[in-house]
Amino acid sequence: MNEFDPAVISAVVAHMNGDHPEDNLLIARAFGRPEATESTMIGLDGEAGVWRVTDADGTQDLRVTWPGWPISERAEIRREVVVLYKSACERLGVQPREEHEAAPQGGHAGHPGGHPGGHPHGAGHPHGQGGHPGGHPGGHPHGKAESDGSFSQALREATWGDHSDSEGSTFMEDIMRRRATVEDYAAMVAQHYFVYVALEEASRLLAADPRFAVFHPEALVRLPAIEADLEHLLGPDWRDRIEAVPATEEYVARIRELTAEGWLPGIVAHHYTRYLGDLSGGQMIARAVAQQHGFDGAGVAFYDFAELGGIPEFKAAYRDALNTLGESLDEVEQQRVFDEVRAAYGFNTRTFVDLDRGRAAAATA
Numbered sequence: 044m045n046e047f048d049p050a051v052i053s054a055v056v057a058h059m060n061g062d063h064p065e066d067n068l069l070i071a072r073a074f075g076r077p078e079a080t081e082s083t084m085i086g087l088d089g090e091a092g093v094w095r096v097t098d099a100d101g102t103q104d105l106r107v108t109w110p111g112w113p114i115s116e117r118a119e120i121r122r123e124v125v126v127l128y129k130s131a132c133e134r135l136g137v138q139p140r141e142e143h144e145a146a147p148q149g150g151h152a153g154h155p156g157g158h159p160g161g162h163p164h165g166a167g168h169p170h171g172q173g174g175h176p177g178g179h180p181g182g183h184p185h186g187k188a189e190s191d192g193s194f195s196q197a198l199r200e201a202t203w204g205d206h207s208d209s210e211g212s213t214f215m216e217d218i219m220r221r222r223a224t225v226e227d228y229a230a231m232v233a234q235h236y237f238v239y240v241a242l243e244e245a246s247r248l249l250a251a252d253p254r255f256a257v258f259h260p261e262a263l264v265r266l267p268a269i270e271a272d273l274e275h276l277l278g279p280d281w282r283d284r285i286e287a288v289p290a291t292e293e294y295v296a297r298i299r300e301l302t303a304e305g306w307l308p309g310i311v312a313h314h315y316t317r318y319l320g321d322l323s324g325g326q327m328i329a330r331a332v333a334q335q336h337g338f339d340g341a342g343v344a345f346y347d348f349a350e351l352g353g354i355p356e357f358k359a360a361y362r363d364a365l366n367t368l369g370e371s372l373d374e375v376e377q378q379r380v381f382d383e384v385r386a387a388y389g390f391n392t393r394t395f396v397d398l399d400r401g402r403a404a405a406a407t408a
């Protein structure tokens with residue numbers, strides 16, 4: 044197998060990590076680690092490129108064979124990386140950039156359309172490591188994907204610190220680190236029940252509005268899956284055994300208030316915070332819970348979006364719809380949407396705090 048000069052390898056690796064971090068993530072997701080949250084190129088040889096990839100199972104190295112291997116010339120590396128990038132885009136349903144063709148190492152035009160591969164940051168947000176001063180340190184260091192000027196990007200940027208707070212709450216960390224009991228998990232699913240009753244009621248009322256329909260295809264509806272999960276977790280009398288914590292009551296009240304008001308962008312703000320989360324970190328939560336408690340479908344049906352088609356494709360379409368909606372709003376209203384998403388994260392974070400308190404109280408009772 045051909046080994047390249049170390050200087051060549053480090054130049055390619057530096058270029059990929061410095062200028063194409065999101066391509067690294069796309070390649071990892073397309074070639075073996077579909078739920079990768081972080082991916083850094085660490086080496087290559089004549090047969091393959093090597094990436095260090097993190098997902099819910101931890102960090103491991105991933106070798107991806109060059110489509111045209113074996114290669115021995117420096118110029119061939121660039122060609123193979125481009126081919127790999129394009130086939131990753133194809134597999135994930137993401138539109139590839141054009142600039143690779145013209146100037147693979149030149150300036151960057153930015154990611155068209157705000158695709159999922161364009162959001163590698165925070166994705167790998169290391170739990171419990173460091174705070175989130177207005178966004179965590181790994182926030183958005185790379186101008187490219189972050190600066191496409193789209194509404195969905197701006198929304199993500201404006202709210203990612205709040206996301207990190209939710210993600211990093213003790214209750215959530217215990218779930219992710221497989222330290223939570225099945226009762227803890229059931230208590231969280233119960234909160235989902237109350238929230239999704241309100242959210243899906245709002246969505247039903249807005250279904251006839253063409254601005255909303257694209258956000259809420261039938262396959263997104265979660266309530267039947269939540270009910271099935273609760274039955275699995277708590278038994279047939281689950282309805283008598285669940286209770287909303289105070290933060291959930293406030294959360295639901297806010298969604299109902301917006302529904303009564305009929306403020307569509309505000310409802311989208313809540314819709315986005317939950318459903319895009321379910322399609323993102325939610326997938327990791329499902330894996331952790333299923334693995335810890337030995338669930339095979341039942342119990343984690345809430346996170347199963349098989350009927351949606353591809354998750355990356357739907358998320359890309361969702362972000363496009365967010366962009367369309369955002370473009371129709373003036374700056375003040377855009378800001379109100381950001382604030383509403385931050386409020387939604389806040390309700391989620393406080394729900395975790397309440398759940399945490401509840402189990403502490405149960406433990407000492």
Ligand code: HEM
Pocket residue numbers: 080159162163165166167195198199206209210211215216219315316317319320321323324325327328388391
């Ligand atoms: C352990 C908990 C969590 C983890 C590991 C996690 C992880 C992630 C990751 C990796 C992404 C980026 C996905 C991508 O760009 O393709 C993401 C996005 C997102 N998450 Fe979370 N998350 C967690 C908790 C939450 C919670 C509690 C919420 C709110 C209820 C939430 C809402 C969202 C939303 C709305 C997005 C989309 C952001 C955007 O790209 O615009 N997440 N999450």
